Amino acid sequence: MTIDTADLKRMFDTIAEAIEADKDRLCRLDGVIGDADHGIAMALGFNAVRDALASLDLAATEPTALLNTAAKSFLNAVGASSGPLYATAFMRGGAAIKGKATLADADFIALFQAMAQGIKDRGKAEPGEKTMVDAWQPAAEAAAAASVAGRTLAQCLEAALAAAERGAEATKDMIAAKGRSSRLGERSLGHIDPGAASAVTVIGAMRKGLAS
Numbered sequence: 001m002t003i004d005t006a007d008l009k010r011m012f013d014t015i016a017e018a019i020e021a022d023k024d025r026l027c028r029l030d031g032v033i034g035d036a037d038h039g040i041a042m043a044l045g046f047n048a049v050r051d052a053l054a055s056l057d058l059a060a061t062e063p064t065a066l067l068n069t070a071a072k073s074f075l076n077a078v079g080a081s082s083g084p085l086y087a088t089a090f091m092r093g094g095a096a097i098k099g100k101a102t103l104a105d106a107d108f109i110a111l112f113q114a115m116a117q118g119i120k121d122r123g124k125a126e127p128g129e130k131t132m133v134d135a136w137q138p139a140a141e142a143a144a145a146a147s148v149a150g151r152t153l154a155q156c157l158e159a160a161l162a163a164a165e166r167g168a169e170a171t172k173d174m175i176a177a178k179g180r181s182s183r184l185g186e187r188s189l190g191h192i193d194p195g196a197a198s199a200v201t202v203i204g205a206m207r208k209g210l211a212s
């Protein structure tokens with residue numbers, strides 16, 4: 001498929017809707033090993049993105065500019081750690097497709113991989129440290145592998161979602177080494193990381209928003 005700025009806007013709208021619906025669960029998860037604001041932070045961020053994109057002239061906007069607008073509005077709206085992490089993801093995603101008026105499937109996979117790498121670089125977290133990286137990195141790897149194997153974008157994002165779900169679930173058995181929950185040490189064991197949980201929601205909504 002070919003993805004244009006209207007498709008990207010619809011994708012962000014779908015994410016905002018999914019995160020809003022998941023807000024309370026994400027706050028509850030963050031209440032166990034953090035400060036209970038993760039759902040609120042993510043909803044503030046994606047609602048701000050939705051509002052900012054609503055005022056863009058999509059026909060006159062390139063995908064990179066749309067992602068930069070998303071980055072700026074997310075960062076300005078969110079005071080929590082997830083703010084700079086997702087802002088960097090959108091900025092890096094935009095940089096990966098610079099100069100393109102529309103995106104082919106492979107371009108979107110490159111964008112998706114750059115988002116995951118951006119989160120990893122910004123937070124300096126490695127897999128196994130019980131963060132959103134434990135969902136994003138395997139998701140990006142699965143999407144890239146499916147793309148190389150010649151799968152459609154929908155199938156690539158399906159594979160990414162499944163990998164993110166497995167990655168998020170695996171954070172239960174990890175001791176937090178980054179972010180607020182790292183202060184708990186071993187007491188973080190047994191609980192899913194809220195940022196990994198919200199990554200599953202974001203990736204699921206990306207798939208839904210682009211496929212529909």
Ligand code: ADP
Pocket residue numbers: 030034035037038041042079080081082083085119122123124125130131132133178179180193194195196
């Ligand atoms: P805060 O902890 O500032 O309240 P949020 O509640 O919005 O921020 O987000 C918490 C989530 O952010 C964690 O569950 C984790 O997934 C993610 N996170 C925190 N620090 C890092 C980091 N250094 N690298 C990657 N992800 C991180």
Ligand code: MG
Pocket residue numbers: 030034035036037038080
């Ligand atoms: Mg928090």
Ligand code: MG
Pocket residue numbers: 035037080081
């Ligand atoms: Mg907080």
